[in-house]
Each structure stands twice: as C-alpha cells, then as structure tokens.
Amino acid sequence: MSDRISALPGAASSGSIxxxxxxxxxxxxxxxxxxxxxxxxxxxxxxxxxxxxxxxRGAGDGMxxxxxxxxxxxxxxxxxxxxxxxTKLGDALSGHHHLVCNVSDARAVFRxxxxxxxxxxxxxxLTPADLRPSALPVGMVRRTRLAQVAAAVWFEDxxxxxxxxxxxxxxxxxxxxxxxxxxxxxVGYFR
Amino acid sequence: MLILDCPYCxxxxxxxxxxxxxxxxxxxxxxxSSEDEFEGYLFMRENPRGVHFERWRHAHGCGxxxxxxxxTMTMEVFGTYPAQTTEPPAELRKTISEKRxxxxxxxFS
Ligand SMILES: [Zn+2]
Numbered sequence: 078m079s080d081r082i083s084a085l086p087g088a089a090s091s092g093s094i095x096x097x098x099x100x101x102x103x104x105x106x107x108x109x110x111x112x113x114x115x116x117x118x119x120x121x122x123x124x125x126x127x128x129x130x131x132x133x134r135g136a137g138d139g140m141x142x143x144x145x146x147x148x149x150x151x152x153x154x155x156x157x158x159x160x161x162x163x164t165k166l167g168d169a170l171s172g173h174h175h176l177v178c179n180v181s182d183a184r185a186v187f188r189x190x191x192x193x194x195x196x197x198x199x200x201x202x203l204t205p206a207d208l209r210p211s212a213l214p215v216g217m218v219r220r221t222r223l224a225q226v227a228a229a230v231w232f233e234d235x236x237x238x239x240x241x242x243x244x245x246x247x248x249x250x251x252x253x254x255x256x257x258x259x260x261x262x263x264v265g266y267f268r
Numbered sequence: 269m270l271i272l273d274c275p276y277c278x279x280x281x282x283x284x285x286x287x288x289x290x291x292x293x294x295x296x297x298x299x300x301s302s303e304d305e306f307e308g309y310l311f312m313r314e315n316p317r318g319v320h321f322e323r324w325r326h327a328h329g330c331g332x333x334x335x336x337x338x339x340t341m342t343m344e345v346f347g348t349y350p351a352q353t354t355e356p357p358a359e360l361r362k363t364i365s366e367k368r369x370x371x372x373x374x375x376f377s
Binding site: 131132145146147149199206207212219220221222268 | 276277278279280282284285323328329330331
C-alpha cells in the first residue's frame with residue numbers, strides 16, 4: 078500500500094505566530110438527526126463523547142466532536158483510526174438515517190501557535206468572523222471563509238488554534254496564514 | 269455590508285459568508301398551473317424601498333437556507349428566521365410594525 082501523506086508535509090512559517098501544517102489528521106463527517114437519542118447514544122457508545130452543543134467542540138481522549146451544522150458533526154481522531162471508526166459508527170447508527178464518511182484525506186489542517194492576541198490578529202485579516210475572545214472563545218467552532226475559501230477555525234487553548242480547509246486549497250491557505258503573520262505586520266487590535 | 273444572524277448557528281454572519289437567494293416566500297407554480305401563475309412565480313418580484321423579505325444561505329457555514337427581514341433603504345435588519353415556514357413569524361411582524369407602522373409586503377402586513 079502506498080504511504081499516506083498530508084497536503085503540505087512539514088510546511089511551517091514563523092512570524093508573529095507559528096503556522097504549521099499539522100500532518101495527517103483523522104476526520105470523519107457524521108450526519109444525522111442530532112436530536113435523536115438513538116443517534117446520540119450510538120455516538121456516545123463509539124466515541125465516548127456526547128453530542129456538542131450548537132457551535133461547540135467537545136474533546137475527549139484523543140478524539141473530539143465538532144458541531145458543524147444542525148445535522149452534521151465532525152469527529153477528529155488519529156488518522157489511522159478513522160477507517161475503523163467509520164465502520165463502528167456505521168454499525169452503531171444502522172437503523173437511523175445517517176451518513177458517516179472518512180474525509181481525512183480531503184482536508185488540510187494547520188496549527189497556529191503563539192500569543193492568543195497575535196493568532197486572532199492574523200486570522201482577523203483573513204476572515205470576516207468576529208475574532209474577539211468573547212465571540213470565539215476556546216471550545217467554539219467557527220466555520221467561515223479565509224479570504225476566498227471555506228475554512229473552520231477553533232481554539233484549543235488561548236495559545237493554540239486549528240484551521241481546517243479543503244486539501245485542494247492547502248497551499249493557498251498556508252500562504253494566507255504565513256503572509257498574515259509576517260513579522261512587522263501585526264495590527265495589535267486584540268492586545 | 270450586511271450582518272445577518274444565522275438562525276441555525278446563532279452566529280453573526282458577514283454578507284460575504286452568505287449566498288443571496290432572492291425573494292422569500294414565493295409559491296412555486298409548476299406543471300398544471302396557469303400561464304399567469306407561472307409567469308408570476310418565475311418573473312414577478314417585489315422591489316420595495318423599505319421592508320423586504322429575502323432568502324439567504326449560510327454558504328461558508330452550516331449550509332442551511334434561512335430568511336431575513338430588512339429595510340432595503342436603511343439596511344436595518346429586523347430579524348432572521350428558519351426557512352421551514354411559508355410566512356414571517358408573528359413576533360417578527362410585530363417588531364417590524366413597531367419600527368415601520370403601516371408596512372406591507374405582498375400579502376403580509
Ligand atoms: Zn448557519
């Protein structure tokens with residue numbers, strides 16, 4: 078079997094923040110009636126997490142469930158575990174109208190680290206989303222756009238943010254993030 | 269620039285995160301309808317200076333369609349509401365009446 082590689086292996090830039098391509102990340106799209114107890118129980122059984130509240134991210138042992146829309150969640154896990162999780166979720170959700178799909182290799186993931194204010198500063202140049210800590214606190218997921226393309230952004234803690242975009246635009250998004258965090262280009266709005 | 273609250277996500281969306289979907293609350297007339305009905309469905313649109321109802325899709329987000337009521341002249345947004353309805357909610361109509369007494373739009377007032 079051929080080796081799996083992420084979109085931009087090793088891509089990194091250091092400016093006002095550090096931008097790194099996060100490597101292989103398992104991502105599973107789950108669609109169904111999230112208000113259905115049968116569905117939430119099945120998810121709980123397989124991933125050990127409850128369905129997150131609207132707009133939230135619930136993290137557990139190596140896995141997290143992200144609220145993407147009223148009928149859609151994203152499960153993040155180790156890349157190697159994603160195929161097995163798809164099978165288990167499919168079994169657990171059989172009988173419920175659902176969709177489970179391994180989208181790991183359809184996406185690119187970037188990790189932004191540094192001072193929280195500087196991360197928010199760089200992202201605010203690219204998205205119309207409100208980046209104030211009160212509007213995008215740790216635990217919340219914001220689907221938005223970065224310049225011309227769709228992306229999802231969340232903060233794991235105030236010094237670490239994750240950006241997910243489509244794999245086909247990975248180089249574009251990396252360029253955006255690196256450029257927005259060039260040394261000397263700080264706006265300082267969130268300081 | 270418009271900022272609309274997505275009723276599904278509960279977040280304030282910038283206009284550039286949304287796709288416009290034209291006029292809200294159209295009734296579809298298809299096969300079996302009269303020519304006048306079909307023409308009205310296909311072409312006849314409101315173009316008010318004032319209260320207006322529109323469809324928007326949270327394209328760079330949850331992907332769902334929703335409705336918005338706003339003033340085309342002042343850009344004031346009166347409210348947004350889910351798409352699973354054929355008419356603006358009573359509460360929203362009351363809000364609009366308080367701000368624009370005597371307003372009317374198609375069959376609504
Ligand atoms: Zn939405």
